[in-house]
Amino acid sequence: MNQRQPGLQDTRSNQEPSTAGLRLAELLAALSVVTDLGSWRLPETAMQACLLATRLAQRINMSANDVSDVYYTTLLRSVGCTAYAHEEAVLLDDAELAAAGSVDWADPREALGFWLYHVARDSTPLEHARIVAANMPRWAFRRHEQIASHCEVGAAMVRRLGLAPVVQQALQQVFERWDGKGIPRRLDGERLVLPVRFAQVATVAAVFWRLGGPDAAIATVKQRRGGMLDPSIATGFLQYGTELLAELETADVLQALVLAEPEPRKQIPDDGIDSVARAFGDMVDLKLPFTRGHSGGVSELAEAAARRLRLNEPDVVAIRRAGLLHDLGRMSVSNRVWEKRGPLTASEWEQVRLHALSERANSRPLAGTGPAGTSNWHAPRTAGRLRVPPPVGGPCGTPGRTCPGGRRCVPGYDAGAPISASSRICHGGGSAHDGGLSGPVRWRGCPRRPGGGGPSHKARSIRLARGSQRPRSGGPAGDCNRRLVP
Secondary structure: OOOOOOOOOOEEEOOOOOOEEEEEHHHHHHHHHHHHHHHHOOOOHHHHHHHHHHHHHHOOOOOOOHHHHHHHHHHHOOOOOHHHHHHHHHHOHHHHHHHHOOOOOHHHHHHHHHHHHHHOOOOOOHHHHHHHHHHHHHHHHHHHHHHHHHHHHHHHHHHHHOHHHHHHHHHOOOOOOOOOOOOOOOOOOHHOOOOHHHHHHHHHHHHHHHHHHHHHHHHHHHHHHHHOOOOHHHHHHHHHHHHHHHHHHOOOOHHHHHHHHHOEEEEEHHHHHHHHHHHHHHHOOOOOOOOHHHHHHHHHHHHEEEEEEEEOOHHHHHHHHHHHHOOHHHHHHHHHHHHHOOOOOOOHHHHHHHHHHHHHHHOHHHOOOOOOHHHOOOEEEEEEEEEEOOOOOOOOOOOOOOOOOOHHHHHHHHHHHOOOOOOOOOOEOOOOOOEEOOOEEEEOOEOOOOOOEEEEHHHHHHHHHHHHHOOOOOOOOOOOOOOOOO
16 A cells, blocks of 8 residues: 655664665654644644554554554644645634644534634633634634635645545545545545544544553543544554553653654654755745745755855855755644734744744754754744844854854844735835735844945855845735645
8 A cells, every 4th residue: 555655765673774864754844843733733643643553553453554544644743734824823713723623624513612602712701602602603604615725735735745646535535534524525434534533533542641641541532433533543543552651651752763664663854854945834834825936945045155155065065955944833823923913022033033043953853964963943922023043152052162153144044034815025114914024034143244334245145146036926015815836
């Protein structure tokens, strides 16, 4: 069932790992943490679900190819979560979206309970009734379109990563159900491919294990058996679930996940790392309607600036990849913060400031192919304005440390990179919502020439490179018809 795809290399456990490539499992583990944040789940939930699904498939003697398909499907199950992040945030706040992720929407009691007990909890009864009456029909009406977008983005990501066709098919079915009440195509029974049926059981178990422990996980799988979940796979989990969940209690999840990757283990060769990084960046750019193409734009212009500075080729490659990965941490911050009209509160600004820590950790496997630390230099947004953060202590944020010249190429372009849905290159005027910046680009943190006479050659190189870039075509700002181009 699982077919080898071009661009991926297989390694056996008794072979020395290639120094020219990276383990695909490590990269997808980092991506899964990003999708956990985008799905309003606790970090490592997708990795835990992947471990459960893989161990369960092995326990019930599935073939090696089937186990491999189950592994990748479960790990990537939520990879399309950015497709409708903007639309969800319009209707529900952060806590409501977190609660919505554990609801069985085909069960009228659960669905109604969500609207009665989780939506607008702090409002007056009259205001609560008004909010529910306004938003519940809109949620139901848009749900089909949103999930279709999720499935489309997920399938496109799998295709770009070069995984087996059955995994791509599975990502198109993640919201289908065994009883045929799912969406978008209302498939039922064995019309759902085997990997997605394992992924559904394991994801439900992992989510409720994090919420209420082993008893909650086992009880929920038992309750949803034969409805949402394949009854035979759910029964297998009920048989082995206590043992499998006990393993999660003590396991180093990331290490266990990488070791659990089925044979043949896949590697990405060095010449394929850019395409993976670009896929990661494109997925994150879908989170906001005005950032489509932003990561690619940052990468292109930062690379152009680095070449103008005549940096050596390894540094240019690292800077290009850093531009693609520089905004992975955006997923850790609510759309309601990024899209807020007006000044951010102190706590909201703190979220924006700290999201760089998340992206630094999540991009480490890819950023590690070049000079360390290139991916965490970027410009945060505050009240519609982008600023390059000044260094703390030494040039790289630590006293006395020397910073590679190209490190400033990434934040410099991020401050002037396209951030609208039409991907225009903006220098000022308007707001983040209409594609511009609410004021001129600030070059804080860029060194000045001796005597203080303006930006350094690095800043000028970025500006010169920016002038050579063509504006991209696209829809008007605010266009929510976002797609992940294969």
